[in-house]
Amino acid sequence: MSLLIPDSGLIFWMVLSFSVVLFILSKFGFPIIVKMVEERKQIISKSLIDAQTAALELETAARQKEAILSAAREEEVKILREAGIIREKIISEAKEEAGRISAQELERARKELERVRQDSLRKARNEMALLSLATAEQILRKNLADRENQLEMINEILKDNIDLRS
Amino acid sequence: MSSFKTTLSLLTAALFFSCNLYAEKPDVKGMINEHIRDSYSWHITRFNDKDISLPLPVIVIGKECGAALFLSSRLEEGDSYKNLRIAGTGKYKGKIVEILSNGEESRPFDISITKNVLAIIINSIILIYLVLYTARRYRKNPLVVPGGFAGFMEMFIMDITDSMIKPCVGKDYLRYTPYLLTAFFFIFINNLMGLLPLFPGGANTTGNIAITMVLSLFTFFTVNIFGTREYYREIFWPEVPKWMKLPIPLMPFIEMIGMFTKPFSLMIRLFANITAGHSVVLGLISIIFITAQMGPIVNGGMTVMSIILTVFMTVIEILVAYIQAYVFTMLSAVFIGLSRAEESHAKQKKTI
Numbered sequence: 001m002s003l004l005i006p007d008s009g010l011i012f013w014m015v016l017s018f019s020v021v022l023f024i025l026s027k028f029g030f031p032i033i034v035k036m037v038e039e040r041k042q043i044i045s046k047s048l049i050d051a052q053t054a055a056l057e058l059e060t061a062a063r064q065k066e067a068i069l070s071a072a073r074e075e076e077v078k079i080l081r082e083a084g085i086i087r088e089k090i091i092s093e094a095k096e097e098a099g100r101i102s103a104q105e106l107e108r109a110r111k112e113l114e115r116v117r118q119d120s121l122r123k124a125r126n127e128m129a130l131l132s133l134a135t136a137e138q139i140l141r142k143n144l145a146d147r148e149n150q151l152e153m154i155n156e157i158l159k160d161n162i163d164l165r166s
Numbered sequence: 167m168s169s170f171k172t173t174l175s176l177l178t179a180a181l182f183f184s185c186n187l188y189a190e191k192p193d194v195k196g197m198i199n200e201h202i203r204d205s206y207s208w209h210i211t212r213f214n215d216k217d218i219s220l221p222l223p224v225i226v227i228g229k230e231c232g233a234a235l236f237l238s239s240r241l242e243e244g245d246s247y248k249n250l251r252i253a254g255t256g257k258y259k260g261k262i263v264e265i266l267s268n269g270e271e272s273r274p275f276d277i278s279i280t281k282n283v284l285a286i287i288i289n290s291i292i293l294i295y296l297v298l299y300t301a302r303r304y305r306k307n308p309l310v311v312p313g314g315f316a317g318f319m320e321m322f323i324m325d326i327t328d329s330m331i332k333p334c335v336g337k338d339y340l341r342y343t344p345y346l347l348t349a350f351f352f353i354f355i356n357n358l359m360g361l362l363p364l365f366p367g368g369a370n371t372t373g374n375i376a377i378t379m380v381l382s383l384f385t386f387f388t389v390n391i392f393g394t395r396e397y398y399r400e401i402f403w404p405e406v407p408k409w410m411k412l413p414i415p416l417m418p419f420i421e422m423i424g425m426f427t428k429p430f431s432l433m434i435r436l437f438a439n440i441t442a443g444h445s446v447v448l449g450l451i452s453i454i455f456i457t458a459q460m461g462p463i464v465n466g467g468m469t470v471m472s473i474i475l476t477v478f479m480t481v482i483e484i485l486v487a488y489i490q491a492y493v494f495t496m497l498s499a500v501f502i503g504l505s506r507a508e509e510s511h512a513k514q515k516k517t518i
Binding site: 025033 | 225
């Protein structure tokens with residue numbers, strides 16, 4: 001029966017030692033461990049989230065880089081194409097211009113040539129006319145030295161003219 | 167391995183006993199009682215017909231002799247000192263009594279350091295050391311996961327916190343974790359130390375009603391001091407038909423009894439489980455000495471049987487040591503959780 005009767009001395013010491021244990025452990029023991037573990041848990045979960053966001057950011061950055069690069073490449077292609085077009089245009093324009101100018105020049109030259117030719121032709125004609133006149137003068141002077149020849153000549157001419165009219 | 171050692175030490179203990187008890191009929195009941203009960207000196211073993219025991223300080227304040235402080239070795243084998251002696255029979259059997267001048271026995275105020283007191287002090291020091299050792303690891307480098315023993319303690323502590331205290335207590339569980347964890351590890355260490363058969367262990371601390379009573383009183387005060395208004399309303403004005411509480415406060419009376427039966431059940435459960443475990447192990451060991459007179463064959467066979475059963479029981483007792491610490495803490499946590507009842511909770515119940 002005495003097993004079931006608590007002993008007062010033991011109760012006293014038990015209260016004392018358990019209180020001391022409880023005080024020490026609840027001051028320096030368990031709360032520190034629990035707090036530290038909770039903190040560590042939070043840090044771990046926070047780090048995990050951070051890592052996830054960082055990875056996401058990295059991914060978006062990579063995607064942005066890719067986008068920028070492809071845009072730049074497109075721009076490059078466009079610029080090159082435009083440059084090509086412009087070049088072609090300039091060349092063709094230049095060609096056209098050159099053709100036009102050369103045609104103009106050619107025309108002018110031809111006109112000049114024509115003029116010169118006409119000029120020289122006229123000159124030559126004048127020259128020829130003068131020459132022939134002179135020649136004819138000379139011949140006439142020679143041929144019409146005597147009377148007979150003059151008459152013959154007149155006859156001939158008259159004959160010719162009559163032949164022609166008839 | 168530990169159970170092997172336990173067996174070995176039990177065997178040696180058995181050999182020492184068999185030297186003494188071979189001729190006479192063993193007093194199994196007395197032996198078990200002696201082991202389960204508290205005593206003024208710590209009996210370690212018996213060697214060459216001489217008891218080897220650790221004398222412990224006796225502190226008493228008697229009616230006539232006044233305060234006295236002396237070692238228990240003075241009271242060995244019925245010796246008396248300053249009219250104080252250990253009562254052999256009667257109401258105060260096994261306790262120190264004072265022989266008054268009129269020849270009557272009276273029980274002095276006794277706060278001796280008994281076997282259980284010393285065991286509690288030793289176990290408390292072990293517990294404080296283990297926990298502070300773990301806590302120091304966190305102070306040194308807070309973010310490093312500790313390995314080795316501290317890692318094991320962290321796993322143990324966090325398992326109890328997360329899987330038992332948090333769901334049982336509820337919202338502000340962090341306030342109660344120090345008490346509940348202290349109770350758990352205190353009981354667990356005392357249970358395990360009680361299973362060790364040699365000196366620093368072997369005291370039946372958690373199988374002593376005074377110790378379980380103090381533990382359950384701590385739970386009782388924790389529950390009732392920090393109880394919410396809703397908790398007390400549920401005791402004194404529960405949600406039952408009016409006739410059950412108005413002329414005769416029937417339900418409040420039952421609820422109030424419930425306030426005391428909860429810690430009482432905690433006290434009895436731990437005490438009974440541990441005491442029973444110790445008794446069964448000691449009883450099984452005693453088979454060897456009981457059968458000693460039946461001849462070497464029976465005795466030999468029964469010894470083997472006894473050892474096998476004792477190993478089995480000791481392993482079960484290790485399990486029980488954990489389970490009883492767990493049950494005590496879990497029920498304490500549940501009682502605390504009930505005392506943290508909130509109004510909205512009760513109203514929800516009502517609508518259901």
